[in-house]
Amino acid sequence: MCAMATVRLKPGKERSLARRHPWVYANAIDSVSGAPGNGALVAVRGADRRFLAWAAYSPGSMIRARCWSFEESDRIDADWLLSRIDTAVARRRELQQATNAVRLVFSEADALPGLIVDRYADYLVTQFQAAGIDGHRELLLDALCRCTACVNVFDRSDAAMRAREGLTELGGVLRGAAPPKHVCVREHELRYWVDLRHGHKTGFYIDQRDNRRLVGELVRRLAARLGRAPRVLNCFCYTGGFGIVAAHAGAETVTSVDSSADALELARGNAALNGLGVHALAQDGAGEAPPRASTKVRWEWICADAFEQLRLLRAEGRRFDLIVLDPPKFATNQHQVPHAARAYKDINLSALRLLERGGALLSFSCSGAVGAELFQKIVAGAAIDAGADCYLRARLAAGADHPTLLTHPEGEYLKGLLLERL
Ligand code: SAH
Numbered sequence: 324m325c326a327m328a329t330v331r332l333k334p335g336k337e338r339s340l341a342r343r344h345p346w347v348y349a350n351a352i353d354s355v356s357g358a359p360g361n362g363a364l365v366a367v368r369g370a371d372r373r374f375l376a377w378a379a380y381s382p383g384s385m386i387r388a389r390c391w392s393f394e395e396s397d398r399i400d401a402d403w404l405l406s407r408i409d410t411a412v413a414r415r416r417e418l419q420q421a422t423n424a425v426r427l428v429f430s431e432a433d434a435l436p437g438l439i440v441d442r443y444a445d446y447l448v449t450q451f452q453a454a455g456i457d458g459h460r461e462l463l464l465d466a467l468c469r470c471t472a473c474v475n476v477f478d479r480s481d482a483a484m485r486a487r488e489g490l491t492e493l494g495g496v497l498r499g500a501a502p503p504k505h506v507c508v509r510e511h512e513l514r515y516w517v518d519l520r521h522g523h524k525t526g527f528y529i530d531q532r533d534n535r536r537l538v539g540e541l542v543r544r545l546a547a548r549l550g551r552a553p554r555v556l557n558c559f560c561y562t563g564g565f566g567i568v569a570a571h572a573g574a575e576t577v578t579s580v581d582s583s584a585d586a587l588e589l590a591r592g593n594a595a596l597n598g599l600g601v602h603a604l605a606q607d608g609a610g611e612a613p614p615r616a617s618t619k620v621r622w623e624w625i626c627a628d629a630f631e632q633l634r635l636l637r638a639e640g641r642r643f644d645l646i647v648l649d650p651p652k653f654a655t656n657q658h659q660v661p662h663a664a665r666a667y668k669d670i671n672l673s674a675l676r677l678l679e680r681g682g683a684l685l686s687f688s689c690s691g692a693v694g695a696e697l698f699q700k701i702v703a704g705a706a707i708d709a710g711a712d713c714y715l716r717a718r719l720a721a722g723a724d725h726p727t728l729l730t731h732p733e734g735e736y737l738k739g740l741l742l743e744r745l
Contacts, residue, residue, distance in 0.1 A: 328357030362454030379455020563590030
């Protein structure tokens with residue numbers, strides 16, 4: 324593979340690339356020579372013809388070229404791609420002692436723009452979401468199987484994202500066997516059922532691993548401080564993650580709210596899988612026997628709109644010692660930010676009104692368009708309106724397998740705040 328074509332930038336537009344930002348927007352381009360096809364490797368040059376980067380060309384996308392390397396001496400060939408996969412997998416080796424649900428490749432952060440690879444036990448789940456990366460699919464799949472010793476690859480590429488890149492739909496089994504209805508993964512001392520075919524993202528919120536662990540610590544700390552088991556509210560619970568950890572750590576009650584009945588059913592299954600007070604789902608493939616029930620948690624599963632449910636809980640006079648708010652992405656672009664801001668304010672205000680003094684709120688936003696600073700302002704506004712003085716105890720983010728390149732802040736989408744109510 325050698326660069327057959329060149330993309331020349333307009334004067335001044337080389338600046339972001341000089342700072343190693345990996346995207347070339349369509350409006351930064353002056354001319355394209357050599358008629359590159361969709362996904363072709365191009366050399367990006369400044370107006371003065373100086374080399375800036377090797378990039379993959381996406382003629383249909385606003386992000387017209389995605390940079391793979393800023394080193395002119397690099398040869399973007401099969402060996403280079405293999406070494407990127409090898410490096411990405413090696414970076415997560417240590418993490419895989421604690422869990423077998425790991426993001427192995429995170430797009431730009433691993434110098435493979437448009438490629439996501441998550442490992443769930445013996446299954447790799449991929450997303451090929453840019454033309455450049457898609458053009459090397461077979462080679463990348465070979466490399467992934469070799470570096471991980473996995474033989475099963477299931478694809479969950481987003482059809483809309485592929486369409487924007489001029490790619491036809493993908494999805495389904497790419498290598499090996501089809502995944503069972505649910506795959507069992509282990510994360511620290513707990514286990515979860517994951518629906519690789521229909522679950523959100525690639526099946527599970529792998530990115531919340533460290534924050535799940537934090538919830539366990541908070542439950543133990545609160546229990547010690549309060550002298551009783553804490554009451555936990557897990558809003559937008561999906562398949563139960565935060566609540567399962569809270570129950571395992573000794574919560575008295577875990578109230579889980581989600582608008583999806585399917586998600587709640589799997590959440591119940593996850594409680595059962597961990598021996599936490601509900602009957603096990605009849606399933607195969609759970610691995611070793613589940614841990615012994617360690618608590619007598621009381622579960623409350625509520626299939627409802629969280630905005631309304633939070634108000635209802637207040638009307639019922641309910642109080643909680645720990646609340647998790649992990650809503651879906653409220654803004655997918657800048658235009659939706661004002662609407663998202665109102666939604667974040669609403670749920671945070673309602674949640675803070677339910678929180679006991681001394682209690683903790685973990686509030687998340689996975690809207691990339693809502694920056695960390697704005698999110699904090701929104702939550703601060705909610706606290707004022709709720710009459711809740713709070714300490715900001717920690718700023719939270721995705722786990723180490725979702726790294727953010729300092730040169731690519733767009734890669735950082737998940738942010739959270741840990742508040743303690745005074
Ligand atoms: N906290 C979860 C991930 C949350 S994903 C975890 O750690 O696994 C967002 C969840 O919000 C989804 O399960 C979705 O079904 C749910 N959801 C979306 N809109 C909702 C609403 N208005 N009320 C309640 N749940 C909602």
